[in-house]
Amino acid sequence: GESVGLHLPTLSVQEGDNSIINCAYSNSASDYFIWYKQESGKGPQFIIDIRSNMDKRQGQRVTVLLNKTVKHLSLQIAATQPGDSAVYFCAENTGGATNKLIFGTGTLLAVQP
Amino acid sequence: KAGVTQTPRYLIKTRGQQVTLSCSPISGHRSVSWYQQTPGQGLQFLFEYFSETQRNKGNFPGRFSGRQFSNSRSEMNVSTLELGDSALYLCASSLGAGGMETQYFGPGTRLLVL
Numbered sequence: 001g002e003s004v005g006l007h008l009p010t011l012s013v014q015e016g017d018n019s020i021i022n023c024a025y026s027n028s029a030s031d032y033f034i035w036y037k038q039e040s041g042k043g044p045q046f047i048i049d050i051r052s053n054m055d056k057r058q059g060q061r062v063t064v065l066l067n068k069t070v071k072h073l074s075l076q077i078a079a080t081q082p083g084d085s086a087v088y089f090c091a092e093n094t095g096g097a098t099n100k101l102i103f104g105t106g107t108l109l110a111v112q113p
Numbered sequence: 114k115a116g117v118t119q120t121p122r123y124l125i126k127t128r129g130q131q132v133t134l135s136c137s138p139i140s141g142h143r144s145v146s147w148y149q150q151t152p153g154q155g156l157q158f159l160f161e162y163f164s165e166t167q168r169n170k171g172n173f174p175g176r177f178s179g180r181q182f183s184n185s186r187s188e189m190n191v192s193t194l195e196l197g198d199s200a201l202y203l204c205a206s207s208l209g210a211g212g213m214e215t216q217y218f219g220p221g222t223r224l225l226v227l
Contacts, residue, residue, distance in 0.1 A: 031212070031213070032212060032213040034215070034216070036218070041220075042220055042221075043117075043203050043218035043219050043220045043221050044156075044203070044218045045218070046215055046216070046217055046218075049215060051213060089156065091156075093212055093213065095212065096212055097168075097210060097211055097212050098161060098168060098169045098210070098212055099144055099146050099161050099163075099168075099169075099205075099207055099210050099212065099214050099216060100146070100158050100161055100169050100171070101146075101148075101158065101216065102158070103148075103155055103156035103157075104155075105155050106155065
């Protein structure tokens with residue numbers, strides 16, 4: 001039979017604008033969160049991470065916000081560039097001495113020049 | 114420092130065959146995890162190895178197995194391949210296995226089962 005693929009949400013932005021990608025995570029016990037970027041034909045690339053004892057962390061052009069009350073994570077990209085076009089995944093580690101990550105479904109970011 | 118490498122990059126097999134995929138972690142990294150990525154299910158955890166021991170296993174049938182060697186390199190094996198095993202298999206490595214470890218992914222092995 002025909003398989004149904006995951007429907008990826010798409011965020012379309014103009015070059016130079018700021019982008020905000022959102023993610024709802026599943027487990028209130030999760031204590032570590034990571035954002036990955038995946039370009040076509042490549043493996044996920046680490047962008048930024050945040051621990052549950054923080055609510056904000058900044059990197060170069062990126063900021064991650066964590067709201068544990070509503071189990072929500074967001075990735076902000078400043079001055080979005082065409083090279084930022086990719087699928088972005090949030091991932092959570094549910095705690096304990098394991099590196100197992102649970103991934104979100106991903107968001108396709110399309111940057112229009 | 115070289116990144117995570119995976120071999121082969123592409124593989125075509127037929128139903129019923131078995132396949133072995135290889136992963137070399139970043140130098141100094143002792144933890145290796147494997148994930149399966151498909152359009153239908155997204156990224157799903159397969160298993161995790163640290164110091165040659167499997168520490169965690171995802172919800173996959175016993176046809177999926179893996180191992181880690183003393184040099185931290187890892188292999189995964191899928192026996193009696195099914196069409197649904199067609200996927201991108203990704204390996205990730207990290208320094209340790211404490212849970213809050215940054216994991217770096219390789220480019221993946223794309224497996225097509227005919």
